[in-house]
Amino acid sequence: MAGALLYPLILLGLCILGLFAWILYLIFGPSQYDGSPAGSGTGLVSVHVLVLGDIGRSPRMTYHALSVAKHGGKVNLIGYLETSPHPDVVNNPNITLNPIPAPPRKPDSLPFLLFAPWKVLYQVYHLFFLLAYTLEPAQWILVQNPPSIPTLAIASLICQLRNTKLMIDWHNYGWTILASTRGPRHPLVRISKLYECLFGRLGSFHLTVTHAMARQLRRAPYSIKREMLPVHDRPAAIFRPVSSPSARESILQRVLPAEKGLVPRILDGSMRLIVSSTSWTPDEDFSILLDALTRYASAAGGLTPILAVITGKGPQKEMYLERIAELTRAGRLPNVRIVTAFLPFPDYAALLACADLGICLHMSSSGVDLPMKVVDMFGAGLPVAAYSGYESFGELVKEGSNGRGFKTAEELAEILARLLSPEGQTELETLRRGAVREGSRRWDEEWDAKVGVIMGLTT
Numbered sequence: 001m002a003g004a005l006l007y008p009l010i011l012l013g014l015c016i017l018g019l020f021a022w023i024l025y026l027i028f029g030p031s032q033y034d035g036s037p038a039g040s041g042t043g044l045v046s047v048h049v050l051v052l053g054d055i056g057r058s059p060r061m062t063y064h065a066l067s068v069a070k071h072g073g074k075v076n077l078i079g080y081l082e083t084s085p086h087p088d089v090v091n092n093p094n095i096t097l098n099p100i101p102a103p104p105r106k107p108d109s110l111p112f113l114l115f116a117p118w119k120v121l122y123q124v125y126h127l128f129f130l131l132a133y134t135l136e137p138a139q140w141i142l143v144q145n146p147p148s149i150p151t152l153a154i155a156s157l158i159c160q161l162r163n164t165k166l167m168i169d170w171h172n173y174g175w176t177i178l179a180s181t182r183g184p185r186h187p188l189v190r191i192s193k194l195y196e197c198l199f200g201r202l203g204s205f206h207l208t209v210t211h212a213m214a215r216q217l218r219r220a221p222y223s224i225k226r227e228m229l230p231v232h233d234r235p236a237a238i239f240r241p242v243s244s245p246s247a248r249e250s251i252l253q254r255v256l257p258a259e260k261g262l263v264p265r266i267l268d269g270s271m272r273l274i275v276s277s278t279s280w281t282p283d284e285d286f287s288i289l290l291d292a293l294t295r296y297a298s299a300a301g302g303l304t305p306i307l308a309v310i311t312g313k314g315p316q317k318e319m320y321l322e323r324i325a326e327l328t329r330a331g332r333l334p335n336v337r338i339v340t341a342f343l344p345f346p347d348y349a350a351l352l353a354c355a356d357l358g359i360c361l362h363m364s365s366s367g368v369d370l371p372m373k374v375v376d377m378f379g380a381g382l383p384v385a386a387y388s389g390y391e392s393f394g395e396l397v398k399e400g401s402n403g404r405g406f407k408t409a410e411e412l413a414e415i416l417a418r419l420l421s422p423e424g425q426t427e428l429e430t431l432r433r434g435a436v437r438e439g440s441r442r443w444d445e446e447w448d449a450k451v452g453v454i455m456g457l458t459t
């Protein structure tokens with residue numbers, strides 16, 4: 001008799017629990033978006049642009065936000081506020097910045113495996129409450145991937161709860177970045193890959209930075225079936241070439257005050273200015289550049305002196321600063337001066353326009369992403385010498401037309417010796433014209449014709 005009652009009682013208990021959860025959801029659940037459907041082109045378009053990174057160092061998400069705002073859409077730009085965001089974002093009446101608190105720093109004594117879950121829980125808590133309760137529901141959430149954990153899961157849950165459409169902007173893969181430091185067989189790498197494949201499929205719409213990435217996401221293990229559009233990075237309007245020597249002089253004096261004494265030599269060509277920009281992450285091996293510069297500096301006959309400026313902020317900066325100091329102390333960099341800087345965004349753009357050659361060490365952990373810095377450089381009319389050992393390289397750098405590719409320090413040293421010599425000026429000029437040509441295709445054209453149409457902001 002007791003046994004016969006047990007199952008109906010369990011069922012009743014579950015029904016009551018379910019009802020209770022439903023009532024709680026009705027009372028406390030987040031409100032839903034109930035305006036015109038996403039992409040319909042009617043009514044006000046509202047977009048939450050989400051990146052689990054520093055907004056000031058997330059140029060592509062910044063440009064998405066500016067484009068939505070330019071066409072009259074309302075944007076909530078969500079991310080960390082570590083460096084100053086693009087000035088146009090700060091002053092834009094259609095864009096609201098929503099900073100998320102930076103996660104606590106890992107104490108040296110705590111192992112990564114214990115700290116990581118705590119950090120993720122911290123991020124989940126802040127992101128969930130911001131997206132579910134603090135902000136009004138939006139038509140779209142546009143989320144950058146990577147970082148993938150926990151943003152992809154939170155964004156897809158919020159979209160379900162709030163009747164919002166999820167657009168995933170694939171810049172790269174989180175698991176390949178993790179694999180580059182922990183090795184491809186590490187359990188966290190496997191979990192991260194599985195997570196990205198599962199949640200990646202939940203997007204209603206996908207953007208990718210290359211055609212190669214779009215092709216890859218269609219195949220297993222990602223197997224994404226929903227609509228997908230490659231949207232190449234293009235330079236924003238702030239990047240433009242500078243041709244007048246007097247403008248070049250005043251920019252260099254302003255952005256590199258400590259190197260003022262070298263400016264006349266840069267202007268008369270007796271010293272060459274090369275620039276590299278970076279987030280100082282492990283996927284960029286700066287020892288290639290340092291090795292190339294030591295080879296260049298020790299070349300017989302003495303080559304044209306170089307001022308190398310490396311801009312950007314990031315985790316490996318201190319390590320490389322020590323190496324640069326060691327090489328300088330050991331006298332291995334005669335005629336080469338290396339300086340680092342993190343500049344306000346307009347000054348960063350202006351510096352690129354004043355340089356002779358851009359250097360890119362982006363190695364692409366996935367093989368199918370592209371370096372934004374090269375896009376910046378082309379926008380500023382600056383030709384590049386770029387690491388070329390990955391599949392999508394040719395979607396941006398055209399060998400002999402707007403830049404030169406290298407795979408080793410030896411090859412880079414040869415390119416520097418050739419392009420920075422007086423005899424190499426004709427080739428450099430050809431590459432410069434190619435860079436200007438490539439850079440003249442702007443972000444607005446690409447975005448308006450693709451993303452704007454999907455969101456219902458452009459026709």
Ligand SMILES: Nc1nc2c(ncn2[C@@H]2O[C@H](COP(=O)(O)OP(=O)(O)O[C@H]3O[C@H](CO)[C@@H](O)[C@H](O)[C@@H]3O)[C@@H](O)[C@H]2O)c(=O)[nH]1
Pocket residue numbers: 056057058059060171172209233277278279280311312313341342343344345348362369370371372373374376
């Ligand atoms: N304000 C400022 N920004 C700087 C400076 N130096 C570098 N930056 C910013 O830092 C970016 C370079 O950072 P990386 O992290 O090295 O980017 P990336 O490899 O060139 O490309 C990234 O974005 C692509 C999508 O847009 C991704 O596909 C790629 O995987 C990567 O995440 C530049 O484009 C620029 O916005 C500086 O002095 N000042």
